[in-house]
Amino acid sequence: KQEVTQIPAALSVPEGENLVLNCSFTDSAIYNLQWFRQDPGKGLTSLLLIQSSQREQTSGRLNASLDKSSGRSTLYIAASQPGDSATYLCAVKWNAGNMLTFGGGTRLMVKP
Amino acid sequence: EAGVTQSPTHLIKTRGQQVTLRCSPISGHTSVYWYQQALGLGLQFLLWYDEGEERNRGNFPPRFSGRQFPNYSSELNVNALELEDSALYLCASSLGRLANTGELFFGEGSRLTVL
Numbered sequence: 001k002q003e004v005t006q007i008p009a010a011l012s013v014p015e016g017e018n019l020v021l022n023c024s025f026t027d028s029a030i031y032n033l034q035w036f037r038q039d040p041g042k043g044l045t046s047l048l049l050i051q052s053s054q055r056e057q058t059s060g061r062l063n064a065s066l067d068k069s070s071g072r073s074t075l076y077i078a079a080s081q082p083g084d085s086a087t088y089l090c091a092v093k094w095n096a097g098n099m100l101t102f103g104g105g106t107r108l109m110v111k112p
Numbered sequence: 113e114a115g116v117t118q119s120p121t122h123l124i125k126t127r128g129q130q131v132t133l134r135c136s137p138i139s140g141h142t143s144v145y146w147y148q149q150a151l152g153l154g155l156q157f158l159l160w161y162d163e164g165e166e167r168n169r170g171n172f173p174p175r176f177s178g179r180q181f182p183n184y185s186s187e188l189n190v191n192a193l194e195l196e197d198s199a200l201y202l203c204a205s206s207l208g209r210l211a212n213t214g215e216l217f218f219g220e221g222s223r224l225t226v227l
Contacts (some may be wrong), residue, residue, distance in 0.1 A: 031214055032214050032215075034215065034216065036218070041200070041223070042220060042221070043116075043118075043202055043218045043219050043220040043221045044202065044204075044218035045218075046215065046216070046217060046218070049215045089155070091155075091216075093214050097168060098143070098160060098162075098167065098168065098214070099145055099157045099160050099168060099170075100145075100157070100216060101157070102147075102154050102155040103154070104154045105154065
């Protein structure tokens with residue numbers, strides 16, 4: 001069964017820390033992996049998309065890596081800010097099928 | 113350029129009623145996806161439409177249905193509402209199934225409360 005897991009479910013850090021969010025998936029035959037941010041009660045905002053042929057993507061203070069062989073992706077957030085507080089979701093599109101399978105998310109709180 | 117738009121943003125229904133949710137994709141996108149996010153649960157895939165046809169369906173009962181119109185907008189219909197249907201319903205769009213990137217863009221969702 002194709003599954004996506006995110007650990008930890010919740011994380012609290014002081015402002016200014018660099019942090020890493022983890023995502024693991026059970027099948028390495030992925031098409032792409034997408035990281036999203038969700039604020040409470042809101043929709044999803046796409047942060048980064050990594051195609052299966054890529055190893056990493058960067059946008060501002062965010063860097064996402066992909067290791068298909070180990071079934072893992074990480075989202076690195078540099079110099080965290082209180083405005084980064086949200087739930088971060090990773091989602092995998094596998095080669096078979098066109099929809100995304102989501103992890104359970106990591107709820108991040110950055111304290112001032 | 114407008115993103116994915118959904119309506120209504122909030123609605124309250126009672127058990128047994130029917131509801132229709134609407135979604136307009138980003139201009140140029142032909143694929144529309146529906147997801148359910150119930151409280152305390154992750155995002156569950158409901159339906160995928162592309163070029164007017166249903167391409168895939170998640171593990172939901174037949175009372176969840178939808179359609180895609182020629183302008184690529186979409187409706188999600190839920191019949192015989194049950195309390196556990198209370199959730200945030202999210203619509204996403206992407207370039208068509210033959211496109212390369214496969215990046216999905218989500219709307220703000222429709223919050224359904226069933227009493």
